[in-house]
Amino acid sequence: MRLENILALTKGTLLSDPSISIFESVVFEPSKVKRGSLFVAYNPEEIPEALQNGAYGVMFDKPTQMGDREVAWIKVAELDNALKKLLRFYLLEKELQVYACDPITLHLSQMVSTPSNFCNVEGSMRDVWEKLWPLEKKSIVLFSPALTDPELFISHSQLIRAQESTITIIEQTLFETSFIHNDTFYERQMLSPFFIPYLEHLLFFYTFLRIPFQIKGFSKIGHFIPVFTNSRLECKEFGTSERVVIFEPYLELIDEQIDFLDAQASWAKIIYLLPDSMRSALTIGVENILFYRYPEEIISLLQTKDFHFALVAGVDKGILRPTRSSMKQLELDF
Incomplete structure (x- = not known):
């Protein structure tokens, strides 16, 4: 990577007069710097180690104490934006x-x-x-x-989307699915039926572009995350209680998940805890919605309500404190 190209693309300022003109690599960790590297200094305190390991250049956007003038010291307005342009x-x-x-x-x-x-x-x-x-x-x-x-x-x-169904659901609960795809049976996957339409499109995408694939498992998707709790909101092992708090950090999915719970668990007592910013965006007619201004309010709201399922939007499951006996299992599940 040529120094002149880096300066032109990033609109960076060269604050030294180095003899070098080419970098062999771009590195973010000082321990991985080799002779000829350009070190990107998100943390200025790491610069001395990077120089000791042979960095030919340092790109930075924070106040920095410059040393060796033979090193290319490149000052940019903002590192992320400079890297994007490069x-x-x-x-x-x-x-x-x-x-x-x-x-x-x-x-x-x-x-x-x-x-x-x-x-x-x-x-x-x-x-x-x-x-x-x-x-x-x-x-x-x-x-x-x-x-x-x-x-x-x-x-x-x-994304190229599926035009017809290629997944056959054999058995399902709210949080697990057994299904068949291309004559392969996937038993008790930790995947809610809510995600099956998305998986359908993904697998079709792989097939259409002839990308070989193998399903590993679905334990850490980061959406529609169920945490089983008792009446004191202590986290329990998966499937061992009748009270489940479901966390969804991505607000754009909430309307779809409300419809899913309403259709799949019509027998259950369901409450929805949503940030106050969503108050005006919701469809009229949805019952049992509670709004919170601060995440700290969520625990109090959950403690005062009776429910089988509580869908909580915009926060992480970390607001619930797991008991010691359940911490290991929760780490495995999620």
């Missing part, structure tokens, strides 16, 4: 096939084994860089515009 430019030659999808489909793809020429990407710009930079030419990339800036890519297409 990555966007250097991905051009890779001719990637990029597809956009919703967050659930993206997270489901992380539960499926695929070849190295397929990549699902989300996270910080550093995470995105480390996933995309090593990709081979013409690899396939799946991302969600809700989680990753779409401007990172020159162009992208929408």
Whole structure:
């Protein structure tokens, strides 16, 4: 990677007069720096170690004490934005096939084994860089515009969606599904039937693009997360109580999940705890909705209400404190 290209793309300022003009790699951890690396200094305190390990350049956006003038000290306005511009430019030659999808489909793809020429990407710009930079030419990339800036890519297409059902549900509860796909039986997957339509589209996408895949399991999707509790809101092992608090951090899914619970658990006492910001956006006619302004209010609301299922939007399951006996099981389940 040439120094002059980095400066042109990032609009960075070179604050030294180095003799070097090319970097061998871009590195984020000082322990991984090798002679010739450009070190991206999210933490300025790590710069001395990076220099000791042979960094030829340092890119930074925070006040930094510069040392060796033979090192290329590159000051940029904001590191994430600078990296996005660099990555966007250097991905051009890779001719990637990029597809956009919703967050659930993206997270489901992380539960499926695929070849190295397929990549699902989300996270910080550093995470995105480390996933995309090593990709081979013409690899396939799946991302969600809700989680990753779409401007990172020159162009992208929408996920190719299934036109007919290829998954047959054999048995289901609210939080587990046994199903058949392509003559393979997947028994008691930790996957709510709520996710099956999303999985349908994902597997069709793989099939259509001839991407080999193997389902690993669905234990950590990060959506519609059930936590079984007792009357004191102590976390219990999966399936061992009749009170379940369901957490959904992604607010855009709440209306769909309300409809799902209403259809699949019409017999149950269900309450919905939603942030006050959603008050004006909800469909009129939904009953048993409680609004909270601060996450601290959620525990009090759950303690004062009788329910079988409580759908809690916009917070993490960490607001409930697991008992010692259930902590290990909860880590395995979620």
